[in-house]
Amino acid sequence: MTQNAENFASAVAAAHPELLQRLHAAVGDAGLVLDPEAQAPYLRDWLGKWQGRAPVVVRPRDTAQTAAVMAICHETHTPVVTQGGNTGMSGGATPDGSGAQLVLSTARMNTIREVDPLNNSLTVEAGVLLAQVHAAAAEAGRFFPLSLGSEGSCTIGGNLATNAGGIAVLRYGNMRDLVLGVEAVLPDGRVWHGLRALRKDNTGYDLRHLFIGSEGTLGVITAAVLKLYPQPTARATAWVGAGDIQSLVSLQAQLRSRCGERLVAFEMMSQASLALVLKHVTATRAPLQGEHAYHALVELAxxxxEGLPDLLEQSLGAALEEGLVQDVAICASTAQAHALWKLREGISQAQVRAGKAVKHDIALPISAIAGFVADADAALRALLPGVRIVNFGHLGDGNLHYNVLLPLDTPYAEYAAHTATLNREVHDRVHALGGSISAEHGIGQLRRDELPRYKSALEFELMMRIKQALDPNQIMNPGKLL
Structure with missing residues (x-):
């Protein structure tokens, strides 16, 4: 430890002597991070939007140590910010700047406890990486369908806390739909052992759903039983171009009727989104000749x-004949499919290089998408003439990433002012259509102050009552979600 680190550790110990002594007794040397340089990755979100401070980062190795830590924090009224892989998009796992909030990292709780191929279930601790779950499922001849760009660094605990979505929601659902049981440590240190590997359990309130999507505000998720599925052995992938977004909405409905559960992905991107990727991401090329207002990446699994490529070809051929789409490219190899997915996955990277994005992670009834896009596009272009709208997302489940790209040299004050105005314009329209202002990224700090505008008073009251019942000392992730 450097001299500065030793000084910092001494200062923390002087300010919180009893707390640090008790935490050390609970987790040992390996469970405490006091060095400022070692703490730094825990105190800043990966997007670089939020920076906080903490007297200590605690890294319990198991549920028992987590329970001991939470009992201490409950008794001492010490605020706790639980953190998994720190890959969130809404600042939900970053402490504030007060220096009073302890960070509890689940990274050391990384054991795969059980793989049960006959029950199609997998029991894992919260710190296990999503990529490790994929590998464990594949080794057992099974498949876990949650797929995210951050799967090499995001953790199952974080996926649960934010109810993560991704590209396979169309067929398999969100994280909430992929979980059978949850183990959680309550704010007072008691452990709820809810690791039931059952698909039927009609014995009262389903408490697991309180913790899934709660963003660390009700307790610490320490383990979960995940659903597994048969491993897909065949995929068929295609790219289509259409003249308008309503055509793609109609196409996905038609494909769902023709292909059933084989349709696993229907990813949409506007021509503006594709153009950004082609300009800013290396080794990419346009999949179709000419430009089309909207594009979709379609995949069956x-x-x-037998018959899967033919089914996709026949289905898209029918759409061509009906005029729903203008052009189609069907992949003849895995390499071609990877090239198409690179276009879809390159949008975030392209946006960072091209400008400052005001991002909207919204959900709408699929039938309302075309009307929303037409109305919002017109309103934003009237508000900011010449503005670039980067519209892409998981069209099959109604989740749009409807972003507005401002120039890279936009001053921060101007960017902040535009963000507030654009959020109101977009989110008011989403709410009026029965949609949600957060489809898969969570509320965190990013949308916290907007949430009361879009939740009914009764809904907000019920959420606060649940929070008060489980966390009466209000120590769990303060300043997030609620």
Missing amino acids: DTRA
Whole structure:
């Protein structure tokens, strides 16, 4: 430890002597991070939007140590920010600047406890990486469908706390739909052992759903039983171009009727989104000749290869004949499919290089998407003439990433002012159509102050009552979500 680190540790110990002594007794040397340089990755979100301070980062190795830590924090009224892989998009896992909030990292709780192929279930601790779950499922001849760009660094605990979505929601659902049981440590240190690997359990309130999507405000998720599925052995992938977004909405409905559960992905991106990727991401090329107002990446998957490419070709051929789409490119190899997915996955990287994005992670009834896009596009272009709208997302489940790209040299004050105005314009329209201002990224700090505008008073009251019942000392992730 450097001299500065030793000085910092001494200062923390002087300010919180009893707390640090008790935490050390609970987790040992390996469970405490006091060095400022070692703490730094825990105190800043990966997007670089939020920076905080903490007297200590605690890294319990198991549920028992987590329970001991939470009992201490409950008794001493010490605020706790639980953190998994720190890959969130809304600042939900970053402490504030007060220096009073302890960070509890689940990174050391990384054991895969059980793989049960016959029950199609996998029991893992909260710190296990999503990529490790994929590997464990594949080794057992099974498949875990949650797919995210951050799967090499995001953790199952974080996926649960934010009810993560991703590209396979169309067929398999969000994280909430992929969990059978949850183990959680309550704010007072008691452990709820809810690791039931059952698909039927009609014995009262389903408490696991309180913790899933709660963003660390009700307790610490320490383990979960995940659903597994048969491993797909065949995929068929295509790219389509259409003249308008309503055509793609109609196409996905038609494909769902023709292909059933084989349709696993229907990803949409506007021509503006594709153009950004082609300009700013290396080794990419346009999949179709000419420009089309909207594009979709379509993928079928099945446990049987027979007939899958033919099914996709026939279905898209029918759409061409009906005029729903203007052009189609069907992949003849895995390499071609990877090239198409690189276009879809390159949008975030392209946006960072091209400008400052005001991002909206919204959900709408699929039938309302075309009307919303037409109305919002017109309103924003009237508000900011010449503005670039980067519209892409998981069209099959109604989740749009409807972003507005401002120039890279936009001053911070101007960017902040535009953000507030654009958020109101977009989110008011989403709410009026029965949509949500957060489809898969969570509320965190980013949308916290907007939430009361879009939740009914009764809904907000019920959420606060649940919070008060489980966390009466209000120590769990203060300043987030609620």
